[in-house]
Amino acid sequence: MKRLGRLERLGTGIGWRPEIADAVEAMPGIDWVEAVAENLCPGHLPESLLRLRERGVTVVPHGVSLGLGGADRPAEDRLTALAERAGALGSPLVTEHIAFVRAGGPLTASPLLEAGHLLPVPRTRDALDVLCENVRIAQAALPVPLAVENIAALIAWPDDELTEGQFLYELADRTGVRLLVDVANLHTNHVNRAEDPAKALAELPVEAIAYVHVAGGFERDGVWHDSHAHPVPDAVLDILADLASRVAPPGVLLERDDNFPDPGELERELDAIRRTLKRAAPTESAAARRTASVTTPTATTAEAPVADGLPDSAAARQRVGLAQAALLSALVAGTPVPEGFDRVRLGVQSRALGAKRADVVAKVAPELPEILGAEYRPAFLAYAHGHPMSDGYRRDALDFAAHLLLGGQPEIPGSTESRRLLREWWLDRSGPAPRSQRPTARLARATRRVLLRR
Numbered sequence: 001m002k003r004l005g006r007l008e009r010l011g012t013g014i015g016w017r018p019e020i021a022d023a024v025e026a027m028p029g030i031d032w033v034e035a036v037a038e039n040l041c042p043g044h045l046p047e048s049l050l051r052l053r054e055r056g057v058t059v060v061p062h063g064v065s066l067g068l069g070g071a072d073r074p075a076e077d078r079l080t081a082l083a084e085r086a087g088a089l090g091s092p093l094v095t096e097h098i099a100f101v102r103a104g105g106p107l108t109a110s111p112l113l114e115a116g117h118l119l120p121v122p123r124t125r126d127a128l129d130v131l132c133e134n135v136r137i138a139q140a141a142l143p144v145p146l147a148v149e150n151i152a153a154l155i156a157w158p159d160d161e162l163t164e165g166q167f168l169y170e171l172a173d174r175t176g177v178r179l180l181v182d183v184a185n186l187h188t189n190h191v192n193r194a195e196d197p198a199k200a201l202a203e204l205p206v207e208a209i210a211y212v213h214v215a216g217g218f219e220r221d222g223v224w225h226d227s228h229a230h231p232v233p234d235a236v237l238d239i240l241a242d243l244a245s246r247v248a249p250p251g252v253l254l255e256r257d258d259n260f261p262d263p264g265e266l267e268r269e270l271d272a273i274r275r276t277l278k279r280a281a282p283t284e285s286a287a288a289r290r291t292a293s294v295t296t297p298t299a300t301t302a303e304a305p306v307a308d309g310l311p312d313s314a315a316a317r318q319r320v321g322l323a324q325a326a327l328l329s330a331l332v333a334g335t336p337v338p339e340g341f342d343r344v345r346l347g348v349q350s351r352a353l354g355a356k357r358a359d360v361v362a363k364v365a366p367e368l369p370e371i372l373g374a375e376y377r378p379a380f381l382a383y384a385h386g387h388p389m390s391d392g393y394r395r396d397a398l399d400f401a402a403h404l405l406l407g408g409q410p411e412i413p414g415s416t417e418s419r420r421l422l423r424e425w426w427l428d429r430s431g432p433a434p435r436s437q438r439p440t441a442r443l444a445r446a447t448r449r450v451l452l453r454r
Contacts, residue, residue, distance in 0.1 A: 008092055010058060010211055010251025012274055014266065017256070021048035023263035029270070032058035034095075034253055037081070038065055042088035053090065061085040063096040068134045068148065069121035070100035071107055071321030079141040086144050093145045093210060095180045096138070098131065098171070103324040107317060113328050114389040116357050116396075122157040122323060123167045126316040133313060135175045147178035147210035152188035152217075152226035154349040158340025164195060165203020178210035183239040184226060184255075188217065191224035192345075197239045201246060211251030214240055214273055223348055229259035232269050240273065241280035248281060332388040354384045357396065365397035365429075371421045379404065401426045 011031030016024055024033060025048055033052060040046075040061065049059055063082050066074055086094045099118035104110040121127045139146050150168060162170070164186075172179060181204065186197040214237075216230035232254070243249065254270055329335040331350045337343050358380045362369050369376040383403055389396045401422055 008058075008250070010060075010253075012270060013058075013211075013251060013253040014270065015062075015253060015255045015257070016049065016052075016059070017260070018046065018048075019260050020256070020263070020266070021046065023266065024048070025051060027263065027267055027270070029274075030057060032060065032251060032253070034060045034062045034255075035089075037061035037063040037085045037094070040085050040088075042084045045088060049089070058092065059089045060091050061089060061094050063094065064118065065101055066096045066138070067099065067101040068096055068138060069098050069127065069131050070102060070134075071130060071317045071324055072102075072105065074134055074138050074141075076141070079138060083142050086142065091144060093147055093178065094142055095147045095149060095210070097149045097151050098168075099151045100324050100328075103321065103328040107321040108325045110325050110329075111388075112390055113325070113332055114392065115328055115332065115353065116360065116389050116393065117353050118151045119324075119328065119331075120151060120153040120155065120157065122320070123160040123162040123164065124157075124320075125161060126319050128162070128167060128170055129313065129316045130320050131171060132174045135171065135177050139175070139177065145178055145210075147180045149180035149182055149213065150185050152182070152185040152192075152224075154192055154223060154225075154352065155341065155345050156193045163199065163203060164189065165200040168200075169203055169205050172205045172208040177208075179204070179208045180211060180213060181209055181243065181249075182213035182215070183243060184213060184215040184217065184232070184236045186239050187233075187236045188224045188226045191219065191222075198242055201239075201243055206243075206247040209247065209249055211253060212240065212243065212249045213253055213255055215255040223345075225352070227259075228255050228257035231261075231265070232272070237272060237276045241276050244277050244280035245282055249277075252277060329388075332384075334385065354381050357384050357389065357393075360393050361397045361400065364393045365401075365425075367425050368397060368401065368422075371418055371425065398426060398430055402430075 012029060013032035013034060014024055014027070014030060016033040016035045018039075024030060033049075035049060040049075053059055061082065063078075066078050066082065068074060082094055082096075085091075097118050098121060100115070100121055101118060102112060102114045105112040121131060135146065135148065148171070150164060168179060171177060183197070186195075186200055189195045190197050214232055215226065215228045216232045216236070217224055217226045217228070218230050219225070240252070252273055254266070254273060256266065260266075323338070326335075326338045327341070330337045330341075330346060331353055337346050358377055361380065362376065368380075372379060380400060383400050387399065387403065405419065405423055405426065
């Protein structure tokens with residue numbers, strides 16, 4: 001195991017979201033918060049986060065779009081953006097996911113596709129080599145240590161060579177990266193992929209844990225959906241207790257991304273987490289025995305050496321890239337299911353991706369559901385089925401609106417007015433800057449429309 005630096009103890013925290021910003025500020029006993037990195041602008045941080053920082057509350061940026069498990073090397077601009085957010089927040093570390101979020105492009109001579117979601121990497125030697133190199137690149141670009149999170153998955157790769165615990169152990173061993181262990185994701189993979197959470201915890205290098213995520217979800221037709229929009233179930237707290245009996249985690253954080261309850265319910269969930277940690281805390285003798293059996297870390301992850309490349313790295317990247325592109329294309333573009341995958345489960349994942357896409361576009365461009373009303377969701381899902389996302393959710397919203405306008409839709413009551421509003425919305429947002437609202441500019445636009453009609 002590469003030697004790791006000591007990170008500060010974070011304590012108990014909650015995911016900061018704009019919808020619950022006031023509630024988080026008022027909650028007692030909040031030691032730290034985590035904010036989605038891509039939703040923050042370093043020069044215009046939310047006032048709520050600034051007030052929390054002034055009170056001494058630690059803020060950790062949590063990335064969701066880097067794609068460290070993808071076949072391509074991490075994009076420099078994304079790494080720079082993550083580093084800027086860590087600097088602006090004075091964060092002791094940054095976190096990301098062990099996942100791929102896009103595939104295709106020049107590496108595979110195929111269209112670049114975006115998942116809009118975190119997808120699992122195959123637990124193969126090729127994928128591990130690529131991930132390790134990508135993690136080293138990220139470590140070299142970031143000003144603070146990096147921790148990476150295990151993800152939840154609806155689907156399993158047919159050619160896995162390692163268990164989740166073995167995969168994470170080798171990743172930490174070879175790179176010195178910290179681990180963000182999500183116990184809710186371990187529960188998800190237990191239900192969906194029959195993976196034993198206790199076995200995964202037993203194989204993990206617990207001394208590499210930076211902190212822990214706890215979240216809720218729901219089960220439907222035998223599939224567990226990691227929604228982050230439901231209460232934390234007892235099964236997830238049981239996995240947290242198992243982890244806490246092995247090691248005292250430096251920090252534990254409650255995640256909630258949607259369907260926000262009243263602040264009292266969130267505080268009760270935090271109290272349940274604290275009680276679980278207290279009950280399961282290892283005795284001093286047990287902790288001493290475990291400490292004696294592992295290497296004591298001393299150097300920071302930021303100092304981990306960066307290799308120029310791994311043996312046959314280009315070939316491994318291409319093999320991983322082809323496999324990921326085939327899977328993602330089946331999920332978002334309707335191409336044949338790659339051999340060995342569960343067709344039914346891929347169908348569930350494909351529908352889940354489309355539903356999430358519709359939800360996020362509605363948040364990014366709330367005017368679209370307002371303009372289209374009840375027709376928004378079915379229209380978007382029909383569009384998504386044959387139009388994969390290629391450049392993020394904002395571009396997706398614009399492309400969806402253009403598709404409706406070019407196709408003569410939406411065909412709903414009052415469609416003439418809906419089309420007019422949709423066209424105005426698209427024109428306002430498709431250019432480099434919103435159209436001028438000065439009277440002279442508006443008159444010029446109206447004149448052009450009259451002339452075009454003639």
